[in-house]
Amino acid sequence: MDSPKRTTIYDVAREAGVAASTVSRALRNPRRVNAATREHVLQVAERMGYRPSPLATALQSGRTATVAMLVPDITNPHFFGTIKGAERRASAARITFILSHTEESADSERTQIEHLARSVDGFVLASSRLPDESLWELAEEHNLALVNREVKGLPSAVVDSRVGSRQIVEHLASLGHRSLVYLSGPHRSWPAGERWRGLVDGARGLDMKVTRLGPFPPRVVGGGAAADAALVTGATAVVAHNDLLAIGVLRRLSERGVAVPDQVSVVGYDDIFGADFCVPALTTLAGPQDEAGRSAVELLLENRSRSTARTPDRRVMLPSHLVIRDSTGPAAR
Amino acid sequence: MDSPKRTTIYDVAREAGVAASTVSRALRNPRRVNAATREHVLQVAERMGYRPSPLATALQSGRTATVAMLVPDITNPHFFGTIKGAERRASAARITFILSHTEESADSERTQIEHLARSVDGFVLASSRLPDESLWELAEEHNLALVNREVKGLPSAVVDSRVGSRQIVEHLASLGHRSLVYLSGPHRSWPAGERWRGLVDGARGLDMKVTRLGPFPPRVVGGGAAADAALVTGATAVVAHNDLLAIGVLRRLSERGVAVPDQVSVVGYDDIFGADFCVPALTTLAGPQDEAGRSAVELLLENRSRSTARTPDRRVMLPSHLVIRDSTGPAAR
DNA sequence: CGTGTCACGACAAGCGATTGCCAAAAGTTG
DNA sequence: CAACTTTTGGCAATCGCTTGTCGTGACACG
Structure with missing residues (x-):
């Protein structure tokens, strides 16, 4: 005080x-x-x-030199990169960084925005759970930038997972797999859709059969049910919605004595901390999540002008790349 | 906007x-x-x-309903629990949560505090890098709560690592180890001192020899040099300053073909995400880091009264417990 | 019925800056 | 040296809310 x-x-x-x-x-x-x-x-x-006094300045000028970032779940390592990137960018611009989590709830997300509206110059919404319509509506009143979510007319920074998903399919196909199952994430998750579409696109023409299971909670604990569900399909390759789920799957498979990658190959998304030292080390689609956070803040700053004239919706698409480790191998014969 | x-x-x-x-x-x-x-x-x-308008309210009343948390490095998974706990507590009290990182620098820490001083009701300093004197001085002007750092007269929430360290020694002794090396963390780190003292205390009377090496950067990359340094001492047990370092050590040992725990036992601190699925799974001293974050915010709220009359310095000490996994075993004979 | 109490609202003075407008001072020009 | 332009600094309003103080009407009491 x-x-x-x-x-x-x-x-x-x-x-x-x-x-x-x-x-x-x-x-x-x-x-x-x-x-x-x-x-x-x-x-x-x-x-x-x-x-x-930042308060007095803000009250008078309307500019708070503050941005808020909302994440569905701060616990999830997936967001660490994004948070880090955003915080870094903000502090480089001498901008105060507010972090808030929304407990995976759209309502909470909306409430938080309303609550912070007067205190910040803009919001970074990471993996927003809000429907497109709500976002449009909110964007009327607030300065928004989306991370890992694309909505027409709104600025966003996303790590590609569509092209990347294709690479996953190609990788698996080249190893001789003829079918894979996708263990999907939360229903509302935008990347989940992208990933699925990418897999389907990739499979077309490669004589690969793809199946979707789920949704599963995108956490380690979700892996148990997911692995079991995958096994009954008889697929030789499993693509999990994210690394947490994939790690959970690995764990369950090992419990059940299923050899990875000899009997089943497993792929994740995000390349989170730990993906390289779990066993077997996880093949995963890595992307510059921190860049996404960085860019989102950048977009916010660009749009800072209170004017009604918005810059044309800017979208930043960041390339992902497949990191091949030990959890994928030749299809069981 | x-x-x-x-x-x-x-x-x-x-x-x-x-x-x-x-x-x-x-x-x-x-x-x-x-x-x-x-x-x-x-x-x-x-x-x-x-x-x-929170701004106008704050300007007038002096109460901002906001707390800031400063961490040396948001990248470090060690802090995730603390951040999570603090954020949760703050949002439960409908208090805005500002997160900032100090790049492991005392100067930056001081600057940030100065910068945010007018915008917040208090600071949670996690693993502060500032010397005691600076903290006393800052406490004159600001409402502070420390996490994992004890300073006379200042409120703090710490996870015990002294008693816990003793448990580590006992655990190792019971497995037949007669000597251990402690791979220490940053010089300024308060827990590093605590841990070392705990190990020394524990060793006394157990016929255990303890050696300190380092400091090493408390990250995975630091593990290479740390492992090599440990090996030349011939010790059968290694206690790393934290799990990141421990994981780095495991990796290096595996590279060098040293079997864990058969030839060397490894222990870490914090039980971070991943400690349970690295190989071998890490024996580590786990503590309720999120509780520490929670409590720190709580302490801040208690002290919120602008009055000069400070509550007697409150210290919260949270118990840790040893999680025994696969990285420790009987001493090599 | 006069007077003292109390509850309720209104007035207005801040909190600490920013900024439009104006006047005085300084500089320019013919 | 007059007339005009440009600097430069000050006044005061404003941002949106809180809060001390005061006035008024209602009510109670003797």
Whole structure:
């Protein structure tokens, strides 16, 4: 908590023998005040340890120099990269970074936005659970940037998983697999759809059969049921919605004595922390999640102008790449 | 970004046919206004979709309903639990949560505090890199709560690692180990000291020899050098400053063909995500990190009174427990 | 019925900045 | 040196809300 009284612009003004407005200008708008005066004011301010009040500034100017990021679940390692990237970018721009989680709930997401609206210049919505319509509506009133979600007319930064999914299929096909099952994530998840479409696209023309199972909770615990479901299909390859689920699957398969990759190959998405040292090390579609976070904040900053004239919807698409490790191998014969 | 104009307390006042102050009181201080009036005001406010401006409130009242948490490195999974716990607690109290990282730098930490001082009601400092003196000084002006760091006179929430370290020693001793090396973390790290002291204490009377090596960077990459350094000492047991380092050690040992736990036992701290599925699964000292984050926010809230009268320094000590997995075993003979 | 109490609302003064506008000072030009 | 332009600094309004203080009407009491 602050000490009794902080020095204000008025204190500085008095001490420097000028008006408060002059101090303000000396600080913000250098060209509006005489160089000598400015210098003097700056010195006095420095000497008195003056720090502007972000609150007062924001109240007056409408600019808060703050962005908020909403994630469905801070617990999920998937978001760590995105959070990191966003935080980094924000702090580089000397912008305060608010982190909030929405408990996977669309309602909570909306409430949070409403709640923070006046305190921030914009929102980064990571893997938003809100339907397109809600997002459009919210975008009328707020400055939004989406991560890993594309909605027509809204700025977004996404890591490609469609092209990447094709690569997964090709990889598996080249290993002799003729069918795969996709263990899908939450119903509302946009990337889940993308991934599925990518797999289907990739399978076309490769004589590969693809099946979708689920949805499963995209966490390690979801892997148990997912693995069992996959096994009954008799597929030789399993593509999990994300690495957490994939790790859960690996665990379950090992419990059941199913050899990976000899009997079943497993692929994940995200290349999270740990994907390289689980056993067997996980083949996974890696993407620059931190870049996505970075870009989203960037988009927000571009759009910061309060004007009604929005920049044409900007979309950043970041390339993913398949990291081949030990969980995939030649199809069982 | 906000739409052109948000409805203010004045709009509501006009619409309800009362003074702005009455609206304010109706909202904040129910007993100060007639029940009927209050009800009416509330309805009008609701109908007009009124949302108070946190900025204006904070500017006037001095209470921002916001806390900031500073972590040395958001990338480090060690902090995930703490962050999660703190965020949860804050949002439960309808308090805005600001997350910032300090890049492991004391200077940056101080700067951030200075920068955010006016915008928050308090700071949670996780694994602060600042020396005690700086913390005392900062505590004069700001509301602080420490996580995993104890400083006389300041509120803190720490996960015990001293008693826990003793357990580690006992565990290893019972497996027949007669010596262990501690691979230490950053010099400034408070837990590093605690852990070392705990190990030394534990070793006393158990006929166990303990050696300290390092410091090593507390990350996976640090494990290479750490493992090599440990091997030359000939110790049969290695206790790493944290799980990341331990995982790095495991990796290096495996590269060098050293069997774990047959030739060397490895122990970590924190039980981070992944500690259970690395190979071999890591024996580690687990603690309720999220509880620590939770408690720290709690302490902040208790101290929120701007008054100079501080509550007596409260310290929360949370128990840790040893999770025995596959990386420790009988001493090589 | 006069007077003292109390409850309730309104007024207005901030909180700490920013900024439009104006006036004085300084500089330019013929 | 007059007339005009450009700097430069100050005044005051404003952002949206909180809160101390005051006035008024209702009510109770003697």
